[in-house]
Amino acid sequence: MVDQKESFWMMKRSEWPSDNDVPNFRETTSKFISKCEGISDKVLSCLSVALGFEEDYFRKGMGIDEEDSLTQLRLIHYMASENAAGTWRAGPHTDIGCLTLLFQRDGEDGLEICPGRESSHSYGIGDTFTPLPAQTGPIVVNIGDMLMAWSDDRLKANFHRVRAKDVGKSPDRYSIAYFNTGRKGAIMQGPGKKNPPITCGQWFNEATERQFGAMSKRRQEVALKEDGKTATATVSAAA
Numbered sequence: 052m053v054d055q056k057e058s059f060w061m062m063k064r065s066e067w068p069s070d071n072d073v074p075n076f077r078e079t080t081s082k083f084i085s086k087c088e089g090i091s092d093k094v095l096s097c098l099s100v101a102l103g104f105e106e107d108y109f110r111k112g113m114g115i116d117e118e119d120s121l122t123q124l125r126l127i128h129y130m131a132s133e134n135a136a137g138t139w140r141a142g143p144h145t146d147i148g149c150l151t152l153l154f155q156r157d158g159e160d161g162l163e164i165c166p167g168r169e170s171s172h173s174y175g176i177g178d179t180f181t182p183l184p185a186q187t188g189p190i191v192v193n194i195g196d197m198l199m200a201w202s203d204d205r206l207k208a209n210f211h212r213v214r215a216k217d218v219g220k221s222p223d224r225y226s227i228a229y230f231n232t233g234r235k236g237a238i239m240q241g242p243g244k245k246n247p248p249i250t251c252g253q254w255f256n257e258a259t260e261r262q263f264g265a266m267s268k269r270r271q272e273v274a275l276k277e278d279g280k281t282a283t284a285t286v287s288a289a290a
């Protein structure tokens with residue numbers, strides 16, 4: 052089952068829609084990205100200081116204007132639906148980058164969080180997720196896997212997912228996610244050297260492979276289980 056959503060991904064160096072295509076899109080979105088960059092930088096500085104690291108510990112590895120930046124803005128649309136049981140808007144996951152700033156709009160609920168998990172690779176199956184009502188204004192901040200590794204696993208990546216109502220109507224949901232991620236060439240390692248040094252680029256590629264590999268394995272298992280149920284139902288109906 053694929054996520055029921057569509058999204059538009061942008062980096063500073065992306066090929067942007069022209070003003071003819073979408074008037075003022077580039078200017079407005081670039082300003083928004085710069086604001087996100089400033090907020091994210093402040094949060095990262097606070098986290099560095101709280102952990103007892105130098106204030107610029109993570110900042111040194113960032114830099115959205117650099118050629119090798121992996122930071123990305125994503126505009127997401129989840130389509131309106133009715134009786135959506137058995138579908139996902141976004142399946143349970145942790146974000147791969149360092150810090151995600153997530154913007155929602157009033158009344159377009161669906162985000163659920165599962166804080167306090169220690170591992171980012173078991174996909175939150177069976178755990179308790181808590182709905183986080185959507186509000187225009189407040190920014191949801193997710194810690195991602197990269198920041199977890201970079202902080203010697205002291206900051207925990209949080210599982211989250213997005214669902215539409217099992218029964219009844221769910222309106223369209225629009226969200227914006229700013230994924231602040233270390234530059235490809237930056238070396239990441241926590242001061243305690245819990246994890247070996249690695250470039251953010253290599254780490255990102257391996258984490259993407261791990262996450263999507265694990266997700267598709269899990270999806271295959273679920274599909275097999277469901278096939279099994281169908282087969283059993285067919286057999287008992289025939290018996």
Ligand SMILES: O=C(O)CCC(=O)C(=O)O
Binds near residue numbers: 213
């Ligand atoms: O749309 C949302 O609220 C969440 C999006 C998300 O978790 C993601 O894109 O990683």
Ligand SMILES: [Fe+2]
Binds near residue numbers: 144145146211
């Ligand atoms: Fe996410």
